[in-house]
Amino acid sequence: MLRHKKSLLLDCHSDSQIADSKNLLDEKSTYIQEIAYYVQEHFNHKIQLEDIAQELNISKSYLVHLFKEFTGYTIMEYLMQYRLTQFLNLLKMYPNATIKQLCSECGFESEAHFSSFFKKHIGSSPSEYRKTLL
Template identity: 45%
Template sequence: MDEWNTSPNQKKIMDEWINAFYRAQGMESNIFNFHSHQEYEIYFFHSGDCKYLINNRIYELQPGDIILLDGMTLHKPNPRTGSTYTRSMLHFSPTWLQELLTALGIPNLLDPFKKLNNCLLRTRYDEAGQFVDGRIKEIAASLEQINKEMQRTGKKNELLEAEVKLELVQLLIGIFKMSQKELSQVTSKKTEKEHHAEAIASWINEHYSEKISLDRVAAELNLSKYYASHVFKEVTGFTVMEYVMGCRLNQVKYLLEMEPDRTLTEVSRVTGFESVAHFSRYFKEKVGTTPSRYRKNKITSNITVKKGEQS
C-alpha cells in the first residue's frame, strides 16, 4: 500500500491549476512511471536512496536537491527498493501566473524552467534549501485549506487563492536567485554504469523513430546485449524498450497537440510505431483515451486559454 505523510492537495484555481505534495513517502505507481506533463514542476528531495532520470541524464540525489522541470521532458525517479524515499513536489501552470508576473514587472521569473534545461540545484539543506522546503509546505497547507472550504461552502475563497499566488511568486523569486549561481548546479562524478546508461538513453533519443531492438542498441554502442540490458535497468529502473516507447509516446503527445493537421497515420509512422493499430492500442493503454480524443481535448483547451488571454 502507498504511504503518504500528506495527501496530494490539488485545487483548480481560476481555470488553471496548481497542486502540491509535501514530504510524500511510498511507491505511488503513477509517479514512478516514465512520464511527462505540461505543468512546470519543482521537485525537492528530502531523504532516501534515489537516482533521477531526466531525458538522457541521470542524477544521484542528495538530501536538499531541487530539480526544476519544464514538465514536457520525460523524467522518472528510481528509488532503491527498501529505502525511505521522501520528496516534495509542486506542479503549476505557467499560464496561471503569467498575467500576474507581467503586472509585477517580472515576466522573466520563469526563465529557470525555460532556459536551464531541467537543472538540478544542490543546496545541501542550506538557507536557500530550507526556504524552498518551507514555501512548499506553506503552499500545500493553503491548498488544503482552500479544498476544505470549497467542500464546506461550495464557494471559492478569493483571498486564500490570492495568498497561494503570492506564496508561489515568493518561492519562484527565491528559486530565480538560486539559479543565477553557477556553483549551485550539480557537477557530480558519475560511475561507469551511469555513463553507459546515459549513452544508451542519448542514442535512443536520437533514433527512437527508427526500428529499434536491444541487439541494435548494444551493437551501436559496442556493448554486450546482456550488459546493456542489465545496466540500463539497474540505473534507470526500466528496460531499454520501455524507454524507447516512452520517447515515442512523448513525441506523439507533442505532435497531436502542436501539429493538428497531421493524420494519425502520419503521427504513428514518424514516431516509430509498427502500425496505426498498435499505436492506437498503446496510446489508449498508457494515456487512458484515444489519440483523436486526446488531440480534440488539447485543441479545445488551447482555444480556451487563448480566449482567456485576450479577455
C-alpha cells in the first residue's frame, strides 16, 4: 500500500512538471510571437535589441537566446529577411519608385549595404531584379 501511495505521488508530481513545462512553452511561444510582431510593426525604423527587450520586459540575453532557440534565426536575421520581403512587395506595387526610396521605406539605412544583401539573397542586383518584373 505504501508503494502505491508513493507511485501516486510521483504520478502527481510528473503531471505537475508536465503542466509547468507546458506553461513555460506557452510563455516562450508568446514571447516569440511578440518579438515577431514588434519587428513587423517597426521594421522600417532602426531597431535595437534593447528596445525589444524593454518592450517585452525581459533581458536582452534572454530575448536573443529565446528567439534563436525557437526559430533558428537571430532577431536581426529575421528583421533583414522581413525587410527584404517588404522591399520585394513594394517594388511590385510601385515599379516607378527608386531603389533608394524603397530600401529607405523598408528600414535599410545604406543603399550599398542593401544592394549587397539583396544580391546575396536574391542572386541579382535590385535593378536587375526590377527588369525581370517588367
